[in-house]
Amino acid sequence: MKIAMLFRRVRPGQWRLVQFLVAVALSSFATGMVLCLIAIRPRALLVVAFWVVMTALNAIILGWLSGCAQRTIRHRLRVIEEELERRAEEYATLNAEMRRLDLMKSAFLATAAHELRTPLTSLQGFSEILLIRGDLSEEQRRKCLTYINQQAIHLATIVDDLLDVSRIESGEALKLRYDVVDLFSVVEEVVTAFRISAPTHHFVVEGPGTLALVWGDAERLYQVMQHLVSNAVKYSPVGSTVTIRLESTDDSLKTSVSDQGIGMTREELAHAFEKFYRADLSNLAPEGMGLGLFMARHIVEAHGGEISIESTPGVGTTVYVVLPRYKKPGNYSGSWHLCLSR
Amino acid sequence: MKKILIVDDQPEIRDLVATTLRIGPYHILQAGSGPEAIEVARRERPSLILLDVMMPEGDMDGFEVCRRLKADEKTRDAFVMMLTARGQKSDIERGKAVGANDYFVKPFSPLELMTKVYEVLK
Structure with missing residues (x-):
């Protein structure tokens, strides 16, 4: 068997x-032996017999x-075949992933173009109306200008x-x-804005019972909460309730945004946290560029926090944001500077 | 007075189109969703319907609304103009397939829209 192993090293x-x-x-060995034997003149039969045995x-x-060679070659071919199969599978998976990303990117371009065109339509339209119509009342002019201003923002x-x-x-x-940011105030600000812009939904806010202070960027945290509440509104039916709950532990603050919406498979x-990912790409899909959760994750992680989703199709979705609590050395004096830029 | 129905889920776009067309001798109607559009169209029998493609509410996009309008004998004679933010060929083809008479691409100039509406309704 050792010789057989040695031959495995020989290339096909x-x-x-x-x-x-x-x-x-x-x-050569056989011929040499025959010649030697002839030289010392033994009996011819012995010479012939020896020659036959050697042959x-x-x-x-x-x-x-x-036989050894064939076995080695077969073995090697099998190894090569297996390797090829594995590579083909890898390539197919990679290819499918690339195609998916490519589709997502094209879909994103279409949505982004749509998202940009909608305010542009207002800007172009209302400014043109102001330009060509001299007969507008002061109130109508103000209305056009308000639209232009809102859409520019x-x-x-x-x-x-x-x-x-x-x-x-x-x-x-x-x-x-x-x-120092009071997260509860941030949430309340976001919800106040949504109560006006989305009167179709009910909003319930449950506080943590203590001060909800974190060390962070108030504007960015506002952005996170806005994306989460906006998603909850977009993907849940009219008349349903969006609940925002803040819970506090020794070290962290956990905010959950729950809806009674369509949920996710x-x-x-x-794929929920991928940029440009939108579960529904049809004309009926809610507007947006598929950036909300992607941005939210990056902002939360930049704060040293964590974000996660629990979802059941047809029942609803809850997004959890856990942020480290702000702890001021020494006793709490009761005069925090709350950074609320909005 | 000829009736024009504007269908768009975004109120500011509806307002823009309405403000534009109010210069003409038209009666302007508005609808914010597909089902509402069909209801108003059946009741008011407008001569022209300006129909947005992208409408998330009511599970009915502009193409579906158009298909239903053209399938209903009460509304099939209305001139349907698809108002779309996508100038893509596939959208225009789809509009044609469901019976839309014409299309108009956003963003648009109110003056151009006005001219087009005037031509359609004269």
């Missing part, structure tokens, strides 16, 4: 050479060697979001302006 192309060398060696031995050894937010994403993409860390959940 070298087998003919090995066979040839062994054949030459054995034949047979030669044939047997050659047969065994070629909306446009700026979209562009800001896109810039944030491209910054994160290029590996740049989000710049945070740290201060396991597959959708797996």
Whole structure:
């Protein structure tokens, strides 16, 4: 078996050479022996018999060697085949993933274009009305200008979001302006805004019972809560309730945003934090660029926090944000500077 | 007075189109969702319907609304103009397939829209 192992090291192309060398060696040995025996003149029969035995031995050894060679080659082919299969599978998976990302990117371009065109339509339209119609009342003029102003601000937010994403993409860390932030006030501000913009939904806010202070960027945390509540509203039916609950432990603050919406499948959940990912790409899908959860994750993680989702299709979704609590050394004096820029 | 129905889920776009068309001798109607559009169209029988493609509410997009309008004998004679933020060929083809008579791409110039509406309704 050791010799067999030795032959495994021979490359398939070298087998003919090995066979040839062994054949030459054995034949030379046999011929030499015959010549020697003839030289000392033994009986001819013995010489012939010896020669026949040597030739047979030669044939047997050659047969065994070629068997070895075939086994080695078959073994190697099997290894190569397995490797090829594995690579083909890897390639197919990679290819499917690339196609999925590519589709997502094209879908994103279409949505981004749509998201930009909508405020642009208002800007172009209302400004043109102001230009061509001199007969508008003061009230109508003000209304047109208000639309223009609102849509310009909306446009700026979209562009800001896109810039944030491209910054994160290029590996740049989000710049945070740290201060003590009362998360409960941030949540209340967000909800107050939504009570006006989304009167179709009920909003319930449950406080932590203590001060909900974190060390972070109030504006960015506002952005996180806004994305989460906005998703909850977008993906749940009119008349349903969105619940925002704050719970506090010794070290952390846990905020949960729950809706009674359509929920997510396991597959959708797996991609939820990817940029541009939108579970529904039809014309009926809620508006948005698929950046909300992606941004929320990056902002929360930049704060040293964690974000996670629990969802059941048809029942609803809850997004949890856990942030480290702010602890001031010494006793609490009761005069916090609450950074609320909005 | 000829009736025009504007269908868009975004109130500011509805307001924009309405403000634009109010210059003309038209009676302007508005609907914020697909089902509402069908209801108003059946009741008011407008001559022209400006229909947005992207409408999330009521599980009915502009194409579906158009298909239903064209399938209903009460509303099939209305001239349907798809108002779409997507100028993509596939959208235009889909609009044609469900019976839309014409399309208009956002963002649009109110003056151009006005001219087009005037031509359609004259």
